[in-house]
Amino acid sequence: MSDEPPRGSTSLPDSVDFPRLFDFYEIQSEDETRIHEFYANLDDGSLTTTECADCGELHFPPRVVCPECTSDDLSYASLPHTGTLHAFSVMRAGAPIGKVDDLPFVVGIVDLDGVDVRLSARIDDAEYDDLTIGDPVTLKVVDIEGPADLERVFYRFVPADADADVDA
Amino acid sequence: MTRNAAIVGGGHTDWGERDATWKDLAQEAGKATFDDVPDVGPPDVEGLFVGAVQPERFAFQSHVAPLVAELLGVEADSMIARTELACASGQAALRYAWLAIAAGQLDTALVIGVEKMNLPDGHDEEMQTSMSNVVDREFDGVNGLNAPTYFSFLGQRHMHEYGTTQEQLAKVAVKNKTHAANNPYAQFRMDIDVDDVLDSYPIAPPLHLFDCSGVTDGAAGLILMSEEKAREVTDEATYITGSGQSCMAGNSVNNVPSFSAWPQATVAAEQAYEQAGIDDPVKELDVAEIHDCFSISEIIEYEDLGWVEKGEGGQFIEDGRSELDGDIAVNPRGGLLGCGHPLGATGVSQALEVHKQFTGRVESARQVPDGPETGLIHNLSGSASVHSVMTLGRDPR
Ligand SMILES: CC(C)(COP(=O)(O)OP(=O)(O)OC[C@H]1O[C@@H](n2cnc3c(N)ncnc32)[C@H](O)[C@@H]1OP(=O)(O)O)[C@@H](O)C(=O)NCCC(=O)NCCS
Numbered sequence: 001m002s003d004e005p006p007r008g009s010t011s012l013p014d015s016v017d018f019p020r021l022f023d024f025y026e027i028q029s030e031d032e033t034r035i036h037e038f039y040a041n042l043d044d045g046s047l048t049t050t051e052c053a054d055c056g057e058l059h060f061p062p063r064v065v066c067p068e069c070t071s072d073d074l075s076y077a078s079l080p081h082t083g084t085l086h087a088f089s090v091m092r093a094g095a096p097i098g099k100v101d102d103l104p105f106v107v108g109i110v111d112l113d114g115v116d117v118r119l120s121a122r123i124d125d126a127e128y129d130d131l132t133i134g135d136p137v138t139l140k141v142v143d144i145e146g147p148a149d150l151e152r153v154f155y156r157f158v159p160a161d162a163d164a165d166v167d168a
Numbered sequence: 169m170t171r172n173a174a175i176v177g178g179g180h181t182d183w184g185e186r187d188a189t190w191k192d193l194a195q196e197a198g199k200a201t202f203d204d205v206p207d208v209g210p211p212d213v214e215g216l217f218v219g220a221v222q223p224e225r226f227a228f229q230s231h232v233a234p235l236v237a238e239l240l241g242v243e244a245d246s247m248i249a250r251t252e253l254a255c256a257s258g259q260a261a262l263r264y265a266w267l268a269i270a271a272g273q274l275d276t277a278l279v280i281g282v283e284k285m286n287l288p289d290g291h292d293e294e295m296q297t298s299m300s301n302v303v304d305r306e307f308d309g310v311n312g313l314n315a316p317t318y319f320s321f322l323g324q325r326h327m328h329e330y331g332t333t334q335e336q337l338a339k340v341a342v343k344n345k346t347h348a349a350n351n352p353y354a355q356f357r358m359d360i361d362v363d364d365v366l367d368s369y370p371i372a373p374p375l376h377l378f379d380c381s382g383v384t385d386g387a388a389g390l391i392l393m394s395e396e397k398a399r400e401v402t403d404e405a406t407y408i409t410g411s412g413q414s415c416m417a418g419n420s421v422n423n424v425p426s427f428s429a430w431p432q433a434t435v436a437a438e439q440a441y442e443q444a445g446i447d448d449p450v451k452e453l454d455v456a457e458i459h460d461c462f463s464i465s466e467i468i469e470y471e472d473l474g475w476v477e478k479g480e481g482g483q484f485i486e487d488g489r490s491e492l493d494g495d496i497a498v499n500p501r502g503g504l505l506g507c508g509h510p511l512g513a514t515g516v517s518q519a520l521e522v523h524k525q526f527t528g529r530v531e532s533a534r535q536v537p538d539g540p541e542t543g544l545i546h547n548l549s550g551s552a553s554v555h556s557v558m559t560l561g562r563d564p565r
Contacts, residue, residue, distance in 0.1 A: 024297075024300070024305060060420075061307045061420055067417070086321075087427055089374075092370065092371050092372065094296050095296060096293055096299070096309075096312070097293045097296075100293055105312060109321055117422055118421055120421040121311055128373065
C-alpha cells in the first residue's frame with residue numbers, strides 16, 4: 001500500500017450572485033440598454049414603442065434599428081393602453097425562477113386597440129375560468145421589487161371591467 | 169454538381185431522467201452509432217456536427233463539438249461545429265452534414281444530438297428558466313411564457329377558429345404515448361386512453377399534462393456518407409431527398425405570423441417536396457416523424473405540411489389517418505410526447521427512426537406495415553418561428 005496522499009480542503013461561498021438579468025427583467029437603465037426610454041416612459045405610466053422616422057414602421061418590441069429599412073432614426077410613439085384578449089391560459093406548474101410563488105397565474109396575448117401590435121402579458125386580477133377570447137383589458141404598470149439597487153418596471157394587463165366589479 | 173448523401177446507420181441512448189452526465193450521454197450515443205456501422209470507425213469521420221441547445225445552462229459546458237470529438241476519438245479534420253436552433257438543433261446538425269457532403273467537402277460525417285435537461289433535485293425552476301429564454305426573454309419569457317403556456321395559446325386559437333376539440337388533442341397524445349410503449353428507449357411508455365389524457369392535470373389549458381412532451385436526458389447519433397462511400401458499407405442506406413427551412417422574420421409574439429397556423433412549415437415542406445419530387449405527400453409519404461412537442465402541434469402540422477385542408481387537422485387524427493396503418497404513419501417512434509424531447513437529440517432520433525423503419529429494424533409492434541420507402545422529419549423551434557423539414561427515401565432522388 002502506498003502512503004495516504006495529503007488531503008486539504010477548499011471552500012466555496014454559500015450562494016453565488018448572478019447578474020439580475022437572469023431573473024428575466026432587463027436591467028433598464030441608460031448605461032445598460034439603448035431602449036431605456038421605453039422603460040422610462042413605462043415608469044412614467046405610458047406604454048410606448050419605437051417608430052421609424054424614415055419609413056414610418058411601428059415596431060414591437062422596441063428597437064434601435066428599423067427592421068423594415070435599416071434606418072436608426074427612430075422615435076418613441078405612444079401605444080393605446082387598452083386592448084382585447086387574442087388568447088390566454090393559466091400557468092399551473094413548471095414555472096421558471098422568480099415566478100413559482102405566483103402560481104397559478106394567467107398569461108395572455110393582447111391585441112392593442114387600433115394599432116397593429118400584439119403582445120404577451122400577465123393578466124392580473126383575473127381567473128382563467130372567467131375569461132373569454134375578445135375580452136377587453138387595460139394596462140397596469142408594476143414595479144419590480146427585489147434588489148434595492150435596481151429600479152425596474154414592467155407592464156401587465158387587467159380585465160377592463162375589473163374596477164367595475166370591485167365597485168359593484 | 170451536388171452529390172447525394174445517405175444515412176448508413178445510427179444509435180440511441182435510453183431517454184428519460186438519466187443518472188448520467190452530458191458527457192456520458194454523448195459517449196453512449198457515439199458507441200451505439202459506431203456499433204451500428206461496423207465498417208466505419210472514429211478515424212474515418214471527416215466532419216462532426218453536434219446538435220445541442222443549452223449545454224451552457226444545463227451542463228455548464230460550452231464549445232461542445234470538440235469535446236465530443238475528443239470523447240469519441242473522432243478526427244473531424246474537415247469540418248466541426250455545434251448547431252443551436254432550439255428544438256430543431258438536431259435536424260440542423262443533420263442538415264449541415266448533408267450540405268457539407270452534397271458540396272463535396274467531405275465523405276463521412278458523424279451527427280450527434282445530446283441534451284441533459286434534468287438538473288439535480290430542487291432545480292426545476294432553473295430548468296424551466298432555460299426554456300423561457302428560448303422565446304424572446306425580455307418581452308415574452310418575462311411574462312411566464314415557456315413551452316406549455318406558449319403552445320396553449322395555439323391550442324386555444326385552433327379550437328376557437330376551427331372547432332378542434334379537446335378529445336382530438338387527446339387522441340394525438342394517446343396515439344404517440346402508446347406508440348412509445350413499443351419503444352424501449354422512450355421516456356413515457358404508457359397505456360392510456362382519451363379519458364386518461366382529459367383527467368390528467370390541466371397544466372396550461374387546453375393542454376393537460378399528457379398533452380405535453382417531457383423534460384428529458386438523452387442522445388442519438390447518425391453516420392452520414394456520400395452515396396459512393398455509402399454503397400461501400402451498406403446496401404440499406406437512407407437517402408436525404410429534400411430539405412427545407414423557413415423563418416419569416418418573426419420570433420416574438422408580435423411578429424410570428426399566426427397563433428393557429430404555421431405558414432413557415434408550409435414553405436419549408438414545399439421546398440423539401442420539390443427537391444424530392446413529391447407531388448402528393450399523403451399518397452407518397454409512408455412514415456413521418458413530426459414535432460409533437462404538444463398534442464396541438466401535430467394537428468397544426470397535418471394541415472401546414474400540406475396533408476389536409478386548413479382546419480381539418482383534428483379530423484385527420486379522428487379518422488385514424490395518422491395511425492400506423494393510416495395514410496401516413498405519424499410518429500411510430502412515439503414522438504416527443506412519448507419519447508420525451510432532449511432538445512438537441514430529437515431531430516437526430518427522428519431521422520434514425522425513419523432509417524430503421526425503412527430497414528425493418530424496429531420492434532415489430534411499431535413497424536409501419538408494407539415496407540415503408542419514403543419518409544419525412546419535421547421540427548419547429550422556439551416560438552415555432554422556424555420550421556425545418558427533411559424528406560428521406562430508400563432510393564436517392
Ligand atoms: C409539463 C411539465 C411542466 C410537467 O412538469 P412537472 O409538473 O414538474 O411534472 P413532474 O416532473 O413533477 O412529474 C410529475 C409526474 O408526471 C409525470 N410526467 C411529467 N411530464 C410528463 C409528460 N410530459 N407526460 C406524461 N407524464 C409526465 C412524471 O413522470 C411524474 O410521474 P410520477 O408522479 O408517476 O413519477 C414538464 O414536463 C414540461 O415542462 N414539459 C415540456 C418540456 C418542454 O418545454 N419542451 C420543449 C417543448 S417545445
